[in-house]
Amino acid sequence: MVRRTISELFSGMVLAEDVRTPGGRFLMPRGTVLDTGHLKSLTAWNLDAVVVLGETAPGPAELEPPVAATAGPAGTVGTNVLELATASVRARFACFKPDSPAWAALTRLALDREVRKRTAAGDAGAEEPWEDRSAPPGEAPAVVPPLTLESLLRDEPKLVSPPEVYLRINEVLRDPTSTVDDAADSIKHDPSLAAKLLRLVNSSYYGRTMRAMKGRFPAKVDSLSRAVLVVGARQLSTLALGVSVLPLFQDIPPKWVNMHLFWEHSVGCAVAAQAIAAATGKANPETAFVAGLLHDFGRILVFKQATPHIGAAMRRAEAETEPLYLAERAVMGFDHAVLAGHLLQKWQFPVNLEKMVRCHHDPGDPIYTDEAAVIHLADVVATAMAWGGSGNRRTPALDDDAWQALGLTGDSLAALVPVMEDRLAETMRSFFPDHQGPP
């Protein structure tokens, strides 16, 4: 719990104590999830400060179940919701160092979102127990045979060569003399790819660019050549490169992870990476977006081709309370990030993009620290906020060097997260028009 001045409050925060007017009149009960109406009312009463939940959290003790708010009128949080939300966030942060500079900001935002999500769901939303799905119930899991990167890639015929449209786009990217028309031409023969790109370019992120260049572009970008002018030829080709390999995501076996959740985690990491890159200047925002989108791509391959291995890794991650990438290393000798880097190298992806994916769990390579750090932090944020999931239940520890390289503070990261969350909902809708945004 912490005292916050009224100007520091935002929607979604939860009151930890009853609020009364300066004259002592009862105004709002503890447990109220603040919305814009509450904020206006608190401002109108000219109060100095109120006490809210989840605001400071220097150590795990601060994530103890907060003040017991009794089930009250609409807009208040019941004890059960608070306890379950707190337990869920505590489990998610079990591997995250409490002395990390991002701990306070991320645990507060994660707890606020968890409370909002569970409140909007209309019930406490009990945690789904982890289930070992590597063998039918009662049967012993399969023995884990030795595995190599090459054997994994060899057994996946679809991945031997990338989609054809990708090859055309890559040619444009690699040729310094490519023109705007070359970029548009490479994409226009794939109508589904072109449509996805236009929806992406029409999202609010690029909408701001269009407004800034008022008069030069219509409200909506309806052709690839206009999209190239708004985003830039190289940037649009980079976005196209990422989007062109996304059909391979459809093959995720539901046995391991829900495809929609996997997408949401990938898009969450993409929008977070784009925002971090734009805020810090440490990477090109479009390249960061695509690297975020593809960062856990290697896990799809593992889910499909290394079933006993990923089953053993998931069991180990549960038993040892560790992030799944560490368990993958223990079981397979390498993790999904290295596997994806290997694949992207085979496909001759731009080297920096490949390194951003390859090093997202190991951003310490001095040559690539800055760019890999962007994806590393983006993955930490997406996991901490539970934006979808790729099979991993624990937020990875934040790498100190990566955090230093980015030069952010807990407050500046906290200010970026709501922007990322808005973009996540919008970008998910550009891929899945029926997507419901987060509460």
Ligand SMILES: [Fe+2]
């Ligand atoms: Fe990962």
Ligand SMILES: [Fe+2]
């Ligand atoms: Fe991830």
